[in-house]
Amino acid sequence: MWLFLATEILMFGGLFVGYGLMQSVYPEAWIAGHHHLDRIMGAINTVFLLCSSFTMVMAVHYSSTNNKGKTIMNLLLTLGFAAGFLVIKYFEYAHKFHDGLLPGRFFAYHGGGPAEQAMFFGFYFCMTGLHGIHVVIGMALISWITLRAMKGEFSSAYYTPVDLVGLYWHLVDLIWIYLFPLLYLVN
Amino acid sequence: MSDHAHAHSSSARIYVLILGALLVLTGVTVGAAYVNFGSSSINLIIAVLIATVKATLVAMFFMHLRHDPPINAIIFVSSLIFLGLFLLFPLIDIGSRDKVVPYGLRVQAQPAAQKQAPAAAPASGGAHAPAPGAPAPAH
Numbered sequence: 001m002w003l004f005l006a007t008e009i010l011m012f013g014g015l016f017v018g019y020g021l022m023q024s025v026y027p028e029a030w031i032a033g034h035h036h037l038d039r040i041m042g043a044i045n046t047v048f049l050l051c052s053s054f055t056m057v058m059a060v061h062y063s064s065t066n067n068k069g070k071t072i073m074n075l076l077l078t079l080g081f082a083a084g085f086l087v088i089k090y091f092e093y094a095h096k097f098h099d100g101l102l103p104g105r106f107f108a109y110h111g112g113g114p115a116e117q118a119m120f121f122g123f124y125f126c127m128t129g130l131h132g133i134h135v136v137i138g139m140a141l142i143s144w145i146t147l148r149a150m151k152g153e154f155s156s157a158y159y160t161p162v163d164l165v166g167l168y169w170h171l172v173d174l175i176w177i178y179l180f181p182l183l184y185l186v187n
Numbered sequence: 188m189s190d191h192a193h194a195h196s197s198s199a200r201i202y203v204l205i206l207g208a209l210l211v212l213t214g215v216t217v218g219a220a221y222v223n224f225g226s227s228s229i230n231l232i233i234a235v236l237i238a239t240v241k242a243t244l245v246a247m248f249f250m251h252l253r254h255d256p257p258i259n260a261i262i263f264v265s266s267l268i269f270l271g272l273f274l275l276f277p278l279i280d281i282g283s284r285d286k287v288v289p290y291g292l293r294v295q296a297q298p299a300a301q302k303q304a305p306a307a308a309p310a311s312g313g314a315h316a317p318a319p320g321a322p323a324p325a326h
Contacts, residue, residue, distance in 0.1 A: 002259040006266035013270040020274050021281050027227050039217065046213050054206040057249045061198055170250045177241045180213075181234035185220035186227060 032113040033120030042184035052081030053173040063159040075146040
């Protein structure tokens with residue numbers, strides 16, 4: 001599982017490296033670009049993901065101590081936070097589509113600012129998009145785990161699936177921990 | 188994971204504390220973004236450092252690396268070290284070059300690049316003139 005997580009880090013790593021290089025070349029475009037992002041929405045999403053990580057670890061904890069009811073409750077809470085994350089992400093994306101703040105040659109914003117902003121939004125959409133896909137996959141996995149927990153398949157003797165889905169979910173949280181300051185808080 | 192079972196009585200409380208610490212650090216990052224530390228690079232470095240503290244908390248406690256066999260931490264940290272190398276070498280490279288113009292934005296950079304064009308054009312002939320800024324092909 002940890003090897004898989006390492007490959008995940010390196011997959012996002014390519015984007016982070018590209019981001020780092022272009023930020024060092026075009027700092028002014030990055031600052032102009034990030035002004036179009038809503039810090040409050042980003043911060044709320046950070047809180048959502050941190051809380052979901054917490055409820056996930058509580059689910060792992062309760063499944064390992066044979067507490068079926070609280071396991072299911074925490075898994076459902078995790079799903080709820082993840083859904084909240086995606087809803088906010090939807091509003092952010094819709095806003096950007098409306099303003100024409102799109103990556104590369106689709107960039108159609110006419111409010112001025114450096115042309116390289118198009119690149120900032122290229123990174124923005126690639127990074128948050130890939131992360132969003134991970135959130136959706138994570139929600140599917142958590143739903144699957146919730147169903148199995150409802151069937152009473154987990155106990156202190158066997159809770160590995162909960163544990164591993166938890167690890168995956170924490171990685172998704174971990175990546176967002178970096179994405180949030182890098183995309184929303186460049187100043 | 189076998190050691191994990193021993194920590195159960197106290198772990199729920201630790202998780203709450205970690206969540207609190209993570210939320211506080213999120214507030215600190217947002218707050219720090221409003222303070223000007225001199226340059227955008229310094230602000231970025233501070234933000235990444237805070238994020239790293241948060242990531243460490245998540246990895247150590249939520250991902251219970253603290254109780255895992257060391258091999259898991261070795262795999263995890265080595266992936267980060269390789270990511271650091273991956274970032275470091277291109278940064279050294281790009282720092283030693285003139286401003287890099289990404290492909291999609293090259294049209295706007297043409298006036299500057301055309302200064303080299305007269306020198307390159309006679310060598311290759313007018314029929315297939317090289318793209319502005321590109322080195323003349325050797326025949």
